[in-house]
Amino acid sequence: MTHRIGLMLLLLCVAGAAVAVEALPAVQPEGRYIDDDLAATYLPTPPGDRARFRRAINASIQKNPRNVSALSHRAYLFMEGGDLKRARRDFDAALAASEPGGPHERHVLWSRGWASYDQDDYAATFADWQRAIALHGGEPYWAAYSLALLYWTTGQSDLAMQWFSTAAAADRKWRTADGVADQIKRWAPPQRERMQALFAAWERR
DSSP states (O other): OHHHHHHHHHHHHHHHHHHOOOOOOOOOOOSOOOBOOTTSOOOOOOTTOHHHHHHHHHHHHHHOTTOHHHHHHHHHHHHHTTOHHHHHHHHHHHHHTSOTTSHHHHHHHHHHHHHHHHTTOHHHHHHHHHHHHHHHOSOBTHHHHHHHHHHHHTTOHHHHHHHHHHHHHHOGGGGSHHHHHHHTTTSOHHHHHHHHHHHHHHHHO
16 A cells, blocks of 8 residues: 555656746846737638638748748648647748848747747747847837746746736736737637636736
8 A cells, every 4th residue: 555655656746747847037027018010910710711721821832932921820830730840840941031130030930939839848939039029129019918928837927927917007908807808819729728817817916
């Protein structure tokens, strides 16, 4: 019996270690984060017409292999489908086709950051988003709520609260449950669930 309990405890410890998330560097908000950023845009997949959407993207890339937006969107679709090799290939091609420091490079970094987030690679997400923010040169509106979600996901709740408060100060939609629901209605289910949990915690605090 003692042996069995010891084995169970060992398995629980191993499982806990497997799901542990490494803390990200602590970056605090320094500004209002209300600046526009056209690089932070995407084309939502039409409901029930994913195959046609993918064909349209493929056609755009076939016509222009250096179409940064199309490459980024296809990379994200590959990442969603679990084809990490092709996703990385397209993201790399998109970066290679982007003017260094320009809006296209920022778009790829922003998009790849979200793709990495969905794959639980939070360090990669942090690196890409920090680079995109730096290249923007200002205080892009998406930084506050995105970093709030990222820090919340890694368990760094104090930083998550700081960034979420910054997002709420910049945009009143982040201050109410209905507003948050509207802001995240096109997000992936895990992203929505985590942001709603963050909002609930922020509202209680």
